[in-house]
Amino acid sequence: MKKFFSKLSQITTWFLVGIIGAAAIGGIAIIRGEKISSLWFIIACICTQLIAYRFYSLWIALKILHIDEKRLTPANKINDGKDFVPTNKWIVFGHHFAAIAGPGPLIGPTLAAQFGYLPGILWILIGSVLAGAVQDMVILFSSVRRDGKSLGQMIKDEVGKVAGYAAMIGTFTIIVILISVLGLIVVKALAHSPWGTFTVSLTIPIAMLIGIYLFYIRPSGVIEASIFGIILFLLAVYGGKIIHYNPELAKFFDFDGKSLAFSIMIYGFLAATLPVWLLLAPRDYLSSFLKIGTIALLAIAILIFRPEIQMPALTQFIDGNGPIFSGKIFPFLFITIACGAISGFHSLVASGTTPKIISNEKDIRLIGYGSMLLEASVAVMAIIAACVLQPGIYFAINSSAAAVGSDPQVITSTISSWGFPVTVEQMTDLAKSMGENSLFSRTGGAPSLAVGMASIFSSAFGSNMLAIWYHFAIMFEAIFILTTLDAGTRVARFMLQDLLGNFYKPFANASGRKKSSTIFANIFASFLVVAAWGYFLYLGVIDPNGGVNMLWPLFGMSNQMLAGIALTLATVIIIKSKKRKYFFITAIPLAFILTTVTTAVIEKVFSPNPKIGFFAAASNIKARIAADALHCQENIAVLNQTIFNQYLVAYIAIIFGIILWVVVFDALFSMIKYWKEQAR
Amino acid sequence: MSSWFSKYIFLLSTASKSRHCKRKRGNPPFLKTIIAIADYLNGNHAYGAYLKHHNLHHKSKPLDKNSFLKIKNQDKWNKINRCC
Numbered sequence: 001m002k003k004f005f006s007k008l009s010q011i012t013t014w015f016l017v018g019i020i021g022a023a024a025i026g027g028i029a030i031i032r033g034e035k036i037s038s039l040w041f042i043i044a045c046i047c048t049q050l051i052a053y054r055f056y057s058l059w060i061a062l063k064i065l066h067i068d069e070k071r072l073t074p075a076n077k078i079n080d081g082k083d084f085v086p087t088n089k090w091i092v093f094g095h096h097f098a099a100i101a102g103p104g105p106l107i108g109p110t111l112a113a114q115f116g117y118l119p120g121i122l123w124i125l126i127g128s129v130l131a132g133a134v135q136d137m138v139i140l141f142s143s144v145r146r147d148g149k150s151l152g153q154m155i156k157d158e159v160g161k162v163a164g165y166a167a168m169i170g171t172f173t174i175i176v177i178l179i180s181v182l183g184l185i186v187v188k189a190l191a192h193s194p195w196g197t198f199t200v201s202l203t204i205p206i207a208m209l210i211g212i213y214l215f216y217i218r219p220s221g222v223i224e225a226s227i228f229g230i231i232l233f234l235l236a237v238y239g240g241k242i243i244h245y246n247p248e249l250a251k252f253f254d255f256d257g258k259s260l261a262f263s264i265m266i267y268g269f270l271a272a273t274l275p276v277w278l279l280l281a282p283r284d285y286l287s288s289f290l291k292i293g294t295i296a297l298l299a300i301a302i303l304i305f306r307p308e309i310q311m312p313a314l315t316q317f318i319d320g321n322g323p324i325f326s327g328k329i330f331p332f333l334f335i336t337i338a339c340g341a342i343s344g345f346h347s348l349v350a351s352g353t354t355p356k357i358i359s360n361e362k363d364i365r366l367i368g369y370g371s372m373l374l375e376a377s378v379a380v381m382a383i384i385a386a387c388v389l390q391p392g393i394y395f396a397i398n399s400s401a402a403a404v405g406s407d408p409q410v411i412t413s414t415i416s417s418w419g420f421p422v423t424v425e426q427m428t429d430l431a432k433s434m435g436e437n438s439l440f441s442r443t444g445g446a447p448s449l450a451v452g453m454a455s456i457f458s459s460a461f462g463s464n465m466l467a468i469w470y471h472f473a474i475m476f477e478a479i480f481i482l483t484t485l486d487a488g489t490r491v492a493r494f495m496l497q498d499l500l501g502n503f504y505k506p507f508a509n510a511s512g513r514k515k516s517s518t519i520f521a522n523i524f525a526s527f528l529v530v531a532a533w534g535y536f537l538y539l540g541v542i543d544p545n546g547g548v549n550m551l552w553p554l555f556g557m558s559n560q561m562l563a564g565i566a567l568t569l570a571t572v573i574i575i576k577s578k579k580r581k582y583f584f585i586t587a588i589p590l591a592f593i594l595t596t597v598t599t600a601v602i603e604k605v606f607s608p609n610p611k612i613g614f615f616a617a618a619s620n621i622k623a624r625i626a627a628d629a630l631h632c633q634e635n636i637a638v639l640n641q642t643i644f645n646q647y648l649v650a651y652i653a654i655i656f657g658i659i660l661w662v663v664v665f666d667a668l669f670s671m672i673k674y675w676k677e678q679a680r
Numbered sequence: 681m682s683s684w685f686s687k688y689i690f691l692l693s694t695a696s697k698s699r700h701c702k703r704k705r706g707n708p709p710f711l712k713t714i715i716a717i718a719d720y721l722n723g724n725h726a727y728g729a730y731l732k733h734h735n736l737h738h739k740s741k742p743l744d745k746n747s748f749l750k751i752k753n754q755d756k757w758n759k760i761n762r763c764c
Contacts, residue, residue: 081730082752088716104764171760178764219749220722276757277750284762338764345763353761487762494758559764 014054021047028121028313035308038384041121042302045380049373052129057137057369061362064574064582065141069362074148076359084148086359089366095357097371098288099349100136101295102484103182103446103477104339104559105379110445110452111552112336113386113394114324116314119333120383127334127341128376131589135563137368138570138586139347143355144364151351151566155663158572163666166659167565168495173652174345174558175492176529179268180536181551182481187260187541188444188548189478194253195240195435195471197260200478201253202236203286204267204279211282222285229286230293233479237472244435244467257541264485265534271486272493272526280486287480294476298381298453301460311387311394316418323399324443325549326611331600334592335556340379342589344562346372347569385452392422393430393439397448400546401441411440435467443546450474492529497521539645542638550614554649557600561660564593568667576674594664601657605650614650618643723749 024044027036061067078084087095112120143149149157152171156164190197210229214221243249255263271279320328325336339345350368358364386394395415396404404411408424415422431439434451442448450473457469500521501508507521540547567590574583607613610620621643625636707715719725727745734742743751 079729079733081726081728081733081748082755085726085729087720087725088713090713091717091720094717099761100763102762102764182764215750219746219753220724222721222723223718276754280757281753343764348760349763352759353756484762484764487757487760490757491760555764 014051017047017050021051025122025125029118032313035310037306038302038309038388039306041117041309041380041384044121045125045377048125048129049376052133053365053369053373056129057133057365060134060137060369060585061365064579064585065138065364067141067361067364069360071361073144073358073361074355075357077147078356083353084356087357089359089363092354092357092359092363093367093371094292096349096354096367097374098291099353100339100343100346100371101291101375101378102339103185103481104343104345105375106382106449106477107185107445107552108337108556109340109379109382110386110449111324111398111548112333113311113383114315114317114322114398115329115333116318117309117311117383117387118313119318119329120337121380123333123337124341124376124379124383127337128372128379131563131567131592132340132342132346132376133369133372134585134589135342135344135566135570136346136350136372137364138573139566140350140355140358140368141361141364142570142573143351144358144361148356149351151347151569154351154573155565155569158569158576159663159670160666163565163568163663166662166666167562170558170562170565170656170659171348172492172495173656174555174562175488175495176532177536177551177555177558177652178345179485179488179492179533180540181548181555182485183261183264183268183533183537184540184547184551185444185446186264186478186481187257187537188442188546189446189450189474190255190260191257191442192254192437193474194250195244195467196474196478197253197255198243199236199240199471199475200482202239203233203283203475203479203482206232206236207279207283207286210286211278214282215277225282226285226289229282230289233286233290233475234472237468237475240471241435241467258538261534261537261541264537265530267482268485268489268533269526269530271482272489272529273523276490280483280490283479283486284483287483290476291480294473295378295381298385298456299377301456302381302384305456305460307384307388307456307459309384309387310389311391315391320609320612323395323403325553326609327553327603331596331603332553334596335553335560335600337379338556338559338563340376340382342560342563342593344559344564344566347562347566382449385449385456387452388455389448389452390420390422390426392416392420393426393451394448395420396422396427397439397442397451398445399441400443400544400549402545404441406441408440433466434470436470441546444548446474446477450477489526489529489533492532493522493525496529497525500525539648543642543645545611550645550649553600553604554653557597557604557653557656560593560597560600561656564590564597564660565663567593568664572667572670572674575671575678578678580675580678590664594660597660598657601653604653614646614653618646618650621646723752726752 021044024040024047027040028044075084075086079086109120109124139151142154146154152164152167155167190200206229210225213225243253318329320326325332354367358367392415396411404414408427412422412424412427427439431437434454439447439451450470453473454466454469458466497507506518507525536551540551543550567586570586571583571590574586603612605614608616610616621639625639723745727748730748731742
């Protein structure tokens with residue numbers, strides 16, 4: 001009888017969760033013409049994720065993966081105290097979440113809010129539970145069952161060598177594109193912002209100070225050093241205020257985009273060549289704590305304040321003429337929001353350190369599936385932060401000068417004519433209250449996200465600190481963008497050294513304790529990597545459309561290409577492990593990703609609309625040069641450079657499409673082989 | 681445990697242990713997780729595993745904790761462990 005009532009209460013509880021979740025999603029989707037509370041978003045997110053985690057992930061774990069809690073994991077089998085160490089599941093969860101959650105789930109949803117809140121929120125909720133979390137969990141499981149093998153190794157073993165090499169090239173290019181676009185976001189956030197530039201610059205010597213303490217004084221003192229470092233970071237945010245209000249000091253920190261781009265390149269080069277203990281490791285500790293703390297604070301603030309959503313459910317820009325990025329909802333929503341719904345990059349982390357420290361197979365569900373759901377919650381918070389702004393203000397911050405002009409009066413009248421009223425006074429007051437000189441055309445997503453976060457924080461925790469909250473949010477975004485930049489440059493350097501080492505031995509990677517590499521090889525490889533992403537960063541800075549319009553879709557395509565590769569591997573593994581009747585759990589997301597990436601590549605390369613197609617944009621610029629003989633020589637040089645850039649990114653997009661299809665075709669043979677074997 | 685924070689956590693855990701011993705129970709899960717996090721962050725967890733492995737499989741003298749942590753930190757950044 002007791003069992004019966006317990007079962008009945010469980011069924012009732014889950015039934016209620018389902019009903020509440022469905023009502024929240026229904027409310028978000030149906031309500032038109034009136035403002036809704038962000039609490040609807042939170043309820044929809046929590047209920048969807050609870051149901052998906054409780055039922056779908058459990059079903060996958062038991063029926064398809066056959067997770068066995070008595071089976072030894074690589075951490076238990078090898079347990080060498082270095083790479084393989086059995087670790088508490090909550091630590092592995094925190095480690096995995098800190099590794100997968102970068103700036104992507106914050107920036108993508110902020111940019112995609114130009115379509116309105118509805119498309120983004122639905123894609124994040126559906127994509128994360130049915131595609132992203134499934135990919136992460138299956139890849140993590142596969143790596144655990146193969147003694148912690150990496151994605152590349154698993155593809156070589158399970159699919160084929162061609163697919164393995166294609167995945168390796170794909171991984172290298174995604175890192176290069178990722179770093180350049182993240183660098184561009186920092187440049188856009190800090191351009192002509194003395195307060196922001198001062199605060200972010202100061203985080204470098206602070207991280208070095210912590211690094212020196214941890215290396216020379218107490219290597220095990222991570223906790224006290226991190227607390228001290230974060231206090232110094234907060235002081236740096238406050239110190240920026242003094243700089244901002246002192247014109248003499250402010251001019252030392254007032255830089256344009258190009259100067260900042262070169263500063264970031266120099267910084268990236270130094271971060272990749274300096275010993276890791278000096279900059280990379282301490283910055284990572286600090287950014288991880290700051291990341292987890294700020295996200296928790298934002299969640300609390302949203303729950304306390306429950307801000308109203310100002311953005312409409314759908315905007316007119318679903319037709320493809322958006323001022324932030326051009327292109328229709330399909331496929332561009334799905335490549336703009338990659339992290340937060342499904343991100344191929346996660347598969348590299350899920351087959352990296354995480355499988356080597358899991359102490360029990362049953363934790364795979366929490367770590368693989370659960371971490372992705374938490375990242376989706378971060379993406380939902382980013383959408384809320386973008387959509388609580390007045391739409392006019394949101395578009396005035398995020399639209400490039402090429403889309404809306406550069407004169408404040410013209411910008412505000414253009415945006416107001418779209419049905420999103422905004423005035424010059426409003427924008428001036430907002431910039432003043434945020435401690436900025438101007439907030440017009442601050443593209444990239446980071447400034448508008450910071451304005452949204454600052455509004456939420458100040459509403460929940462006190463409204464007289466708006467400028468401090470804004471610069472805290474900018475520092476928070478910049479700090480882990482720079483961590484990804486440091487770590488990415490270093491990893492890309494190792495990958496390049498591995499590749500070059502095949503042709504000339506002294507270039508080989510000297511990872512671990514082998515001392516065969518030379519300092520020259522390290523410096524040379526670092527220089528090549530920084531030059532690669534630095535070129536794209538520079539290309540983004542000089543692009544009249546703001547750069548993000550060109551680079552973010554390229555990053556989205558590369559990330560989804562990697563997701564396609566990971567889902568292909570997952571499908572092969574499911575069929576191979578005699579579970580072919582369940583292959584659809586990865587095959588359906590794979591089919592969707594294949595369609596999305598292929599359509600996006602075709603649109604971005606061949607669309608006749610110069611705002612979308614790279615080739616059309618190049619032809620358009622050529623026509624402008626031919627028609628306008630009055631251009632001075634300098635302008636023509638920049639325009640010629642832009643033409644070259646459009647062709648370059650077009651060919652890169654084509655390569656992404658080819659890589660994905662090569663892997664899929666290579667895998668098809670393995671899939672058919674295993675399918676037939678089971679049919680016998 | 682070497683840092684002041686770890687010492688504090690250690691004292692908390694022993695106090696908690698003695699309290700719970702009367703009821704024949706271990707530390708509550710929340711405290712266990714906090715202790716595990718502190719051990720993970722200050723390197724005790726990894727160094728303990730290293731010593732155990734080293735004593736079982738090698739005859740040479742093991743590295744001291746500081747040298748071990750420095751090498752571990754260096755190795756951590758030779759692979760992809762930060763995402764987008």
